[in-house]
Amino acid sequence: MAQPHSAAPATLLCTLAVLVQTSLSVDHVPMLLWSTQRSQWNPDTTMHEGHIISAQELTVLLQPVLTQKSRNLVLFLQDRLSIDDFTYLSESYGDKNPFQNVQEILQSSPSSLVLPAVDCKATRYLLSFLQESGDWKLTNVTDPNVSHLEVDASKPNLLVVQLQPLGSGLTEISTLEAIAENDKIIGRVTMALQERGIHFSVIYTAVRPSRVSRRTDVIAGLRRQLMAAEEEENSAYPPLNVTTGNDTCILFYARNFSLKANSSVLIDLTNATFITQNVDISASECSNSNTTLSLKYTNPVSGISSLEIRFLMTKKFYEGSARNWSTLDSVEIVQDGEKFAKFNVSVISAPAEYSSHCQLVGTSNLYPARLVPSNDEAKNWDVFISRLQIQGFNIVNNTFSYASDCTGFFSPGIWMGLVTSIILVWILTYGIHMIMQLTTNNRFDDPKGPALSVPQTE
Structure with a gap:
Protein backbone atom coordinates (compact mmCIF):
# COMPACT_ATOMS: atom_id res chain seq x y z
CA MET A 1 0.00 0.00 0.00
CA ALA A 2 2.97 2.30 0.38
CA GLN A 3 3.74 2.60 -3.32
CA PRO A 4 0.34 3.97 -4.44
CA HIS A 5 0.36 6.59 -1.68
CA SER A 6 3.93 7.71 -2.54
CA ALA A 7 3.22 7.87 -6.26
CA ALA A 8 0.06 9.95 -5.90
CA PRO A 9 1.76 13.18 -4.68
CA ALA A 10 4.34 12.94 -7.45
CA THR A 11 1.60 12.55 -10.06
CA LEU A 12 -0.33 15.45 -8.55
CA LEU A 13 2.74 17.68 -8.57
CA CYS A 14 3.47 16.75 -12.20
CA THR A 15 -0.09 17.66 -13.19
CA LEU A 16 0.11 20.93 -11.23
CA ALA A 17 3.44 21.81 -12.85
CA VAL A 18 2.05 21.16 -16.32
CA LEU A 19 -1.07 23.25 -15.66
CA VAL A 20 0.90 26.18 -14.21
CA GLN A 21 3.47 26.05 -16.99
CA THR A 216 8.87 28.89 -16.54
CA ASP A 217 12.40 27.74 -15.67
CA VAL A 218 11.54 26.84 -12.06
CA ILE A 219 8.30 25.08 -12.90
CA ALA A 220 9.83 23.26 -15.84
CA GLY A 221 12.73 22.23 -13.63
CA LEU A 222 10.30 20.75 -11.10
CA ARG A 223 8.50 18.94 -13.86
CA ARG A 224 11.76 17.54 -15.27
CA GLN A 225 12.80 16.24 -11.85
CA LEU A 226 9.45 14.56 -11.22
CA MET A 227 9.27 12.98 -14.68
CA ALA A 228 12.97 12.28 -15.22
CA ALA A 229 12.66 8.53 -14.85
CA GLU A 230 9.68 8.33 -17.21
CA GLU A 231 11.33 10.53 -19.86
CA GLU A 232 14.54 8.52 -19.69
CA GLU A 233 12.60 5.30 -20.18
CA ASN A 234 10.66 6.68 -23.14
CA SER A 235 13.61 8.32 -24.92
CA ALA A 236 16.25 5.63 -24.41
CA TYR A 237 16.82 2.81 -26.85
CA PRO A 238 18.88 -0.35 -26.49
CA PRO A 239 22.46 -0.49 -27.76
CA LEU A 240 23.42 -2.22 -30.98
CA ASN A 241 24.88 -5.66 -30.28
CA VAL A 242 26.96 -8.02 -32.41
CA THR A 243 26.79 -11.69 -31.50
CA THR A 244 28.89 -14.72 -32.29
CA GLY A 245 26.77 -17.76 -31.65
CA ASN A 246 24.93 -17.09 -28.39
CA ASP A 247 27.47 -14.63 -27.00
CA THR A 248 27.54 -10.88 -27.50
CA CYS A 249 31.00 -9.67 -28.50
CA ILE A 250 30.36 -5.97 -29.33
CA LEU A 251 28.04 -3.40 -27.79
CA PHE A 252 27.66 0.05 -29.36
CA TYR A 253 25.52 3.01 -28.28
CA ALA A 254 25.32 6.71 -29.16
CA ARG A 255 22.71 9.35 -28.45
CA ASN A 256 23.48 11.11 -31.73
CA PHE A 257 25.43 9.54 -34.60
CA SER A 258 25.78 11.85 -37.60
CA LEU A 259 28.15 12.50 -40.49
CA LYS A 260 28.57 15.38 -42.88
CA ALA A 261 29.98 14.84 -46.35
CA ASN A 262 31.85 17.67 -48.09
CA SER A 263 30.70 20.09 -45.36
CA SER A 264 27.18 20.18 -46.82
CA VAL A 265 25.38 16.80 -46.89
CA LEU A 266 24.19 15.84 -43.40
CA ILE A 267 23.70 12.10 -42.78
CA ASP A 268 21.92 11.24 -39.52
CA LEU A 269 22.46 7.54 -38.79
CA THR A 270 21.00 7.47 -35.27
CA ASN A 271 17.58 6.18 -36.23
CA ALA A 272 18.85 3.62 -38.76
CA THR A 273 21.45 2.27 -36.33
CA PHE A 274 19.56 1.95 -33.06
CA ILE A 275 15.80 2.29 -33.61
CA THR A 276 14.89 0.75 -36.96
CA GLN A 277 18.27 -1.06 -37.10
CA ASN A 278 18.34 -0.72 -40.86
CA VAL A 279 22.05 -1.52 -40.84
CA ASP A 280 24.12 -4.52 -41.88
CA ILE A 281 26.57 -5.69 -39.20
CA SER A 282 27.45 -9.06 -40.77
CA ALA A 283 30.99 -7.94 -41.64
CA SER A 284 31.87 -7.31 -38.00
CA GLU A 285 34.68 -9.43 -36.56
CA CYS A 286 35.51 -10.48 -33.01
CA SER A 287 38.59 -12.11 -31.49
CA ASN A 288 40.51 -12.08 -28.22
CA SER A 289 42.85 -9.30 -29.37
CA ASN A 290 41.14 -7.48 -32.27
CA THR A 291 37.54 -6.41 -32.81
CA THR A 292 35.99 -4.62 -35.78
CA LEU A 293 32.48 -3.16 -35.70
CA SER A 294 31.24 -2.82 -39.29
CA LEU A 295 28.10 -0.75 -39.99
CA LYS A 296 26.84 -0.87 -43.58
CA TYR A 297 24.03 1.39 -44.81
CA THR A 298 22.26 1.25 -48.18
CA ASN A 299 21.20 4.59 -49.71
CA PRO A 300 21.61 6.53 -46.45
CA VAL A 301 21.13 9.79 -48.33
CA SER A 302 20.58 10.95 -51.88
CA GLY A 303 23.78 10.67 -53.92
CA ILE A 304 25.39 7.93 -51.79
CA SER A 305 24.43 4.36 -52.67
CA SER A 306 26.34 2.62 -49.88
CA LEU A 307 28.22 3.66 -46.78
CA GLU A 308 30.28 1.53 -44.41
CA ILE A 309 31.69 2.72 -41.09
CA ARG A 310 34.21 0.62 -39.19
CA PHE A 311 35.33 0.94 -35.58
CA LEU A 312 38.64 -0.89 -35.02
CA MET A 313 39.51 -1.90 -31.45
CA THR A 314 42.46 -3.79 -29.98
CA LYS A 315 43.26 -5.39 -26.63
CA LYS A 316 46.84 -5.34 -25.34
CA PHE A 317 48.67 -6.14 -22.12
CA TYR A 318 50.59 -3.21 -20.59
CA GLU A 319 53.33 -4.04 -18.09
CA GLY A 320 53.15 -0.61 -16.46
CA SER A 321 49.62 -1.25 -15.16
CA ALA A 322 49.92 -5.05 -15.19
CA ARG A 323 46.56 -5.44 -16.94
CA ASN A 324 44.89 -5.64 -20.36
CA TRP A 325 43.55 -2.47 -21.94
CA SER A 326 41.10 -2.07 -24.83
CA THR A 327 41.65 0.83 -27.21
CA LEU A 328 39.61 2.29 -30.06
CA ASP A 329 42.45 2.80 -32.53
CA SER A 330 40.77 4.10 -35.68
CA VAL A 331 37.52 4.79 -37.49
CA GLU A 332 37.15 4.13 -41.22
CA ILE A 333 34.51 5.32 -43.69
CA VAL A 334 34.04 3.62 -47.06
CA GLN A 335 31.71 5.39 -49.51
CA ASP A 336 30.27 3.47 -52.47
CA GLY A 337 32.94 0.80 -52.02
CA GLU A 338 35.64 3.11 -53.43
CA LYS A 339 36.32 6.24 -51.39
CA PHE A 340 38.22 5.29 -48.24
CA ALA A 341 38.63 7.68 -45.31
CA LYS A 342 40.55 6.85 -42.15
CA PHE A 343 40.67 8.65 -38.81
CA ASN A 344 43.03 8.07 -35.90
CA VAL A 345 41.32 8.17 -32.53
CA SER A 346 42.67 9.85 -29.41
CA VAL A 347 42.08 9.15 -25.70
CA ILE A 348 39.41 6.44 -26.07
CA SER A 349 40.68 3.52 -24.00
CA ALA A 350 39.68 1.56 -20.91
CA PRO A 351 40.63 -1.53 -18.94
CA ALA A 352 39.65 -4.57 -20.99
CA GLU A 353 36.93 -5.49 -18.47
CA TYR A 354 35.27 -2.06 -18.82
CA SER A 355 33.43 -0.20 -21.58
CA SER A 356 34.58 3.14 -22.99
CA HIS A 357 32.34 6.19 -22.67
CA CYS A 358 32.81 9.64 -24.19
CA GLN A 359 30.42 12.57 -24.03
CA LEU A 360 31.55 14.03 -27.36
CA VAL A 361 33.51 12.37 -30.15
CA GLY A 362 34.15 13.85 -33.57
CA THR A 363 36.35 15.77 -35.94
CA SER A 364 35.79 19.17 -34.32
CA ASN A 365 38.61 20.74 -32.32
CA LEU A 366 36.07 21.49 -29.57
CA TYR A 367 35.51 17.81 -28.78
CA PRO A 368 37.53 16.19 -25.97
CA ALA A 369 37.89 12.96 -28.00
CA ARG A 370 38.97 13.77 -31.54
CA LEU A 371 38.94 11.84 -34.78
CA VAL A 372 42.10 13.00 -36.57
CA PRO A 373 42.09 12.59 -40.39
CA SER A 374 44.74 10.10 -41.48
CA ASN A 375 44.42 10.58 -45.27
CA ASP A 376 43.18 13.20 -47.72
CA GLU A 377 39.75 11.61 -48.18
CA ALA A 378 39.09 11.88 -44.45
CA LYS A 379 39.27 15.67 -44.71
CA ASN A 380 36.00 15.60 -46.68
CA TRP A 381 34.08 14.17 -43.73
CA ASP A 382 32.84 15.60 -40.44
CA VAL A 383 31.80 13.19 -37.70
CA PHE A 384 29.51 14.01 -34.74
CA ILE A 385 28.93 11.41 -32.01
CA SER A 386 27.46 12.27 -28.63
CA ARG A 387 27.35 10.03 -25.55
CA LEU A 388 29.33 7.28 -27.21
CA GLN A 389 29.66 4.01 -25.32
CA ILE A 390 31.39 1.02 -26.88
CA GLN A 391 32.71 -2.30 -25.62
CA GLY A 392 34.43 -4.97 -27.72
CA PHE A 393 35.79 -7.38 -25.11
CA ASN A 394 34.71 -9.28 -22.00
CA ILE A 395 30.97 -8.63 -22.29
CA VAL A 396 28.94 -10.30 -19.54
CA ASN A 397 25.16 -10.86 -19.60
CA ASN A 398 24.79 -8.91 -22.85
CA THR A 399 25.13 -5.57 -21.01
CA PHE A 400 27.75 -2.85 -20.79
CA SER A 401 30.33 -3.18 -18.07
CA TYR A 402 31.38 -0.29 -15.84
CA ALA A 403 32.10 2.70 -18.08
CA SER A 404 35.53 4.31 -18.09
CA ASP A 405 35.16 7.90 -19.24
CA CYS A 406 37.57 9.19 -21.87
CA THR A 407 37.91 12.59 -20.20
CA GLY A 408 41.18 12.63 -18.27
CA PHE A 409 41.36 13.66 -14.62
CA PHE A 410 43.70 16.55 -15.38
CA SER A 411 41.47 18.71 -17.55
CA PRO A 412 42.71 22.09 -18.89
CA GLY A 413 40.97 23.87 -16.02
CA ILE A 414 42.69 21.70 -13.42
CA TRP A 415 46.07 22.21 -15.09
CA MET A 416 45.55 25.99 -15.05
CA GLY A 417 44.68 25.87 -11.36
CA LEU A 418 47.72 23.73 -10.53
CA VAL A 419 50.15 25.93 -12.46
CA THR A 420 48.69 29.09 -10.91
CA SER A 421 48.95 27.58 -7.41
CA ILE A 422 52.56 26.53 -7.98
CA ILE A 423 53.49 30.05 -9.13
CA LEU A 424 51.80 31.65 -6.10
CA VAL A 425 53.47 29.20 -3.69
CA TRP A 426 56.85 29.96 -5.27
CA ILE A 427 56.29 33.72 -4.85
CA LEU A 428 55.26 33.22 -1.22
CA THR A 429 58.30 31.02 -0.50
CA TYR A 430 60.63 33.53 -2.13
CA GLY A 431 59.12 36.37 -0.10
CA ILE A 432 59.49 34.49 3.21
CA HIS A 433 63.09 33.63 2.31
CA MET A 434 63.90 37.28 1.61
CA ILE A 435 62.34 38.37 4.93
CA MET A 436 64.42 35.82 6.83
CA GLN A 437 67.59 37.19 5.23
CA LEU A 438 67.07 40.67 6.72
CA THR A 439 69.85 41.66 9.25
CA THR A 440 70.29 44.55 11.71
CA ASN A 441 72.48 47.44 10.62
CA ASN A 442 75.86 47.03 12.44
CA ARG A 443 76.50 50.76 12.55
CA PHE A 444 74.00 51.23 15.41
CA ASP A 445 75.04 51.14 19.08
CA ASP A 446 75.28 47.65 20.59
CA PRO A 447 74.03 47.76 24.25
CA LYS A 448 76.22 44.74 25.16
CA GLY A 449 79.42 46.19 23.75
CA PRO A 450 81.49 49.31 24.44
CA ALA A 451 79.64 52.59 24.03
CA LEU A 452 80.24 54.66 20.95
CA SER A 453 82.09 57.91 21.62
CA VAL A 454 81.79 60.87 19.30
CA PRO A 455 84.31 63.65 20.05
CA GLN A 456 82.64 67.05 20.27
CA THR A 457 85.55 68.79 18.53
CA GLU A 458 84.98 67.00 15.31
Missing part, protein backbone atom coordinates in the same frame (compact mmCIF):
# COMPACT_ATOMS: atom_id res chain seq x y z
CA THR A 22 0.73 26.04 -19.62
CA SER A 23 -1.02 28.98 -18.01
CA LEU A 24 2.13 31.10 -17.65
CA SER A 25 3.91 30.44 -20.90
CA VAL A 26 3.21 30.80 -24.58
CA ASP A 27 5.61 29.26 -27.04
CA HIS A 28 7.34 32.06 -28.91
CA VAL A 29 10.33 32.48 -31.20
CA PRO A 30 12.35 35.48 -32.38
CA MET A 31 11.89 36.96 -35.83
CA LEU A 32 14.49 39.08 -37.63
CA LEU A 33 13.50 41.24 -40.59
CA TRP A 34 15.71 43.36 -42.80
CA SER A 35 15.48 44.96 -46.23
CA THR A 36 17.66 46.62 -48.85
CA GLN A 37 15.13 49.49 -49.01
CA ARG A 38 14.89 52.26 -46.45
CA SER A 39 12.03 53.17 -44.12
CA GLN A 40 10.36 49.82 -44.19
CA TRP A 41 9.64 49.92 -40.45
CA ASN A 42 9.26 52.74 -37.99
CA PRO A 43 12.40 52.71 -35.80
CA ASP A 44 10.44 54.32 -32.94
CA THR A 45 8.08 51.37 -32.74
CA THR A 46 9.02 49.37 -29.67
CA MET A 47 7.39 46.53 -27.81
CA HIS A 48 7.36 46.42 -24.03
CA GLU A 49 9.38 43.67 -22.42
CA GLY A 50 7.56 40.36 -22.29
CA HIS A 51 5.10 41.24 -25.06
CA ILE A 52 4.45 38.38 -27.50
CA ILE A 53 3.53 39.34 -31.04
CA SER A 54 0.26 37.72 -32.06
CA ALA A 55 -0.66 36.60 -35.57
CA GLN A 56 -2.78 39.71 -36.09
CA GLU A 57 0.01 42.05 -34.97
CA LEU A 58 2.50 40.22 -37.18
CA THR A 59 0.23 40.73 -40.19
CA VAL A 60 0.38 44.49 -39.62
CA LEU A 61 4.17 44.49 -39.20
CA LEU A 62 4.63 42.54 -42.44
CA GLN A 63 2.54 44.93 -44.53
CA PRO A 64 5.57 47.07 -45.60
CA VAL A 65 7.17 43.92 -47.01
CA LEU A 66 4.02 42.78 -48.81
CA THR A 67 3.24 46.18 -50.35
CA GLN A 68 6.69 47.29 -51.48
CA LYS A 69 7.25 48.06 -55.15
CA SER A 70 9.94 45.46 -55.83
CA ARG A 71 8.44 42.49 -54.02
CA ASN A 72 11.25 40.02 -53.55
CA LEU A 73 11.04 38.20 -50.25
CA VAL A 74 13.43 35.63 -48.76
CA LEU A 75 12.18 33.42 -45.92
CA PHE A 76 14.85 31.65 -43.87
CA LEU A 77 13.00 29.05 -41.81
CA GLN A 78 14.66 27.07 -39.03
CA ASP A 79 13.13 24.29 -36.96
CA ARG A 80 14.10 25.66 -33.51
CA LEU A 81 15.35 29.06 -32.33
CA SER A 82 15.07 31.26 -29.23
CA ILE A 83 16.18 34.78 -28.46
CA ASP A 84 18.42 33.36 -25.73
CA ASP A 85 20.42 31.57 -28.43
CA PHE A 86 21.69 34.93 -29.70
CA THR A 87 22.78 36.19 -26.29
CA TYR A 88 24.08 32.93 -24.80
CA LEU A 89 25.97 31.56 -27.81
CA SER A 90 27.36 34.95 -28.82
CA GLU A 91 28.73 35.65 -25.34
CA SER A 92 29.88 32.12 -24.50
CA TYR A 93 31.97 31.47 -27.61
CA GLY A 94 33.40 34.94 -28.27
CA ASP A 95 35.20 35.02 -31.62
CA LYS A 96 33.33 31.85 -32.66
CA ASN A 97 30.00 33.69 -32.65
CA PRO A 98 27.66 31.52 -34.76
CA PHE A 99 25.49 34.52 -35.73
CA GLN A 100 28.30 36.62 -37.16
CA ASN A 101 26.83 37.04 -40.67
CA VAL A 102 23.32 37.75 -39.36
CA GLN A 103 24.56 40.44 -36.98
CA GLU A 104 26.69 42.11 -39.64
CA ILE A 105 23.81 42.10 -42.11
CA LEU A 106 21.41 43.62 -39.56
CA GLN A 107 23.88 46.40 -38.76
CA SER A 108 24.53 47.25 -42.41
CA SER A 109 20.95 46.97 -43.74
CA PRO A 110 19.12 50.24 -44.57
CA SER A 111 16.17 49.08 -42.45
CA SER A 112 15.71 46.23 -40.02
CA LEU A 113 13.39 45.06 -37.28
CA VAL A 114 14.00 42.59 -34.45
CA LEU A 115 10.98 40.95 -32.83
CA PRO A 116 12.18 39.07 -29.72
CA ALA A 117 8.96 37.10 -29.22
CA VAL A 118 6.46 36.03 -31.86
CA ASP A 119 3.73 33.53 -31.14
CA CYS A 120 4.60 30.14 -32.64
CA LYS A 121 1.05 29.87 -33.97
CA ALA A 122 1.89 32.75 -36.28
CA THR A 123 5.26 31.43 -37.50
CA ARG A 124 3.92 27.90 -37.95
CA TYR A 125 1.59 29.11 -40.71
CA LEU A 126 3.77 31.95 -41.92
CA LEU A 127 4.60 30.34 -45.26
CA SER A 128 0.93 29.68 -46.02
CA PHE A 129 0.07 33.26 -45.11
CA LEU A 130 2.76 34.67 -47.38
CA GLN A 131 1.63 32.51 -50.30
CA GLU A 132 -1.96 33.67 -49.91
CA SER A 133 -0.98 37.34 -49.57
CA GLY A 134 0.05 37.76 -53.20
CA ASP A 135 0.81 36.24 -56.56
CA TRP A 136 4.30 35.05 -55.69
CA LYS A 137 6.61 32.92 -57.75
CA LEU A 138 7.56 30.37 -55.13
CA THR A 139 11.12 28.99 -55.24
CA ASN A 140 12.45 26.46 -52.75
CA VAL A 141 16.21 26.99 -52.46
CA THR A 142 17.82 23.62 -51.80
CA ASP A 143 21.37 24.32 -52.97
CA PRO A 144 23.23 26.31 -50.29
CA ASN A 145 25.78 27.49 -52.87
CA VAL A 146 22.97 29.31 -54.81
CA SER A 147 25.27 29.51 -57.83
CA HIS A 148 22.47 28.62 -60.26
CA LEU A 149 19.71 30.62 -58.53
CA GLU A 150 17.59 32.48 -61.08
CA VAL A 151 15.41 35.39 -59.96
CA ASP A 152 13.14 37.30 -62.34
CA ALA A 153 13.12 40.76 -60.80
CA SER A 154 10.13 41.81 -62.93
CA LYS A 155 7.83 39.51 -60.94
CA PRO A 156 7.27 39.09 -57.21
CA ASN A 157 9.47 36.27 -55.91
CA LEU A 158 9.22 34.30 -52.70
CA LEU A 159 12.41 32.38 -51.95
CA VAL A 160 12.07 29.80 -49.20
CA VAL A 161 15.27 28.46 -47.63
CA GLN A 162 14.75 25.57 -45.21
CA LEU A 163 17.78 25.80 -42.96
CA GLN A 164 19.56 22.82 -41.48
CA PRO A 165 17.53 21.36 -38.59
CA LEU A 166 19.08 21.46 -35.15
CA GLY A 167 17.31 18.27 -34.06
CA SER A 168 16.29 17.38 -30.53
CA GLY A 169 19.22 15.22 -29.40
CA LEU A 170 22.16 17.40 -30.35
CA THR A 171 24.57 18.67 -27.76
CA GLU A 172 25.38 22.32 -27.27
CA ILE A 173 28.52 22.14 -29.41
CA SER A 174 26.70 20.35 -32.23
CA THR A 175 23.94 22.97 -32.01
CA LEU A 176 26.59 25.68 -32.23
CA GLU A 177 28.00 24.13 -35.41
CA ALA A 178 24.54 23.70 -36.97
CA ILE A 179 23.62 27.35 -36.28
CA ALA A 180 27.00 28.50 -37.63
CA GLU A 181 26.38 26.51 -40.84
CA ASN A 182 22.92 28.11 -41.20
CA ASP A 183 24.51 31.52 -40.65
CA LYS A 184 26.86 30.83 -43.58
CA ILE A 185 23.91 29.86 -45.79
CA ILE A 186 22.14 33.12 -44.91
CA GLY A 187 25.29 35.05 -45.76
CA ARG A 188 25.74 33.29 -49.11
CA VAL A 189 22.13 33.78 -50.25
CA THR A 190 22.10 37.43 -49.18
CA MET A 191 25.41 38.14 -50.89
CA ALA A 192 24.33 36.41 -54.10
CA LEU A 193 21.20 38.58 -54.37
CA GLN A 194 23.09 41.78 -53.55
CA GLU A 195 25.72 41.08 -56.21
CA ARG A 196 22.95 40.86 -58.81
CA GLY A 197 21.55 44.23 -57.76
CA ILE A 198 18.21 42.81 -56.64
CA HIS A 199 16.22 44.61 -53.94
CA PHE A 200 14.71 42.25 -51.44
CA SER A 201 13.47 41.79 -47.88
CA VAL A 202 14.31 38.95 -45.51
CA ILE A 203 12.46 37.13 -42.73
CA TYR A 204 14.49 34.86 -40.45
CA THR A 205 12.52 32.87 -37.88
CA ALA A 206 11.74 29.37 -36.61
CA VAL A 207 8.80 27.07 -36.07
CA ARG A 208 9.27 26.43 -32.34
CA PRO A 209 11.55 27.62 -29.52
CA SER A 210 14.79 25.87 -28.66
CA ARG A 211 15.01 26.96 -25.04
CA VAL A 212 12.59 27.09 -22.10
CA SER A 213 11.25 30.55 -21.33
CA ARG A 214 12.82 32.23 -18.30
CA ARG A 215 9.38 32.65 -16.70
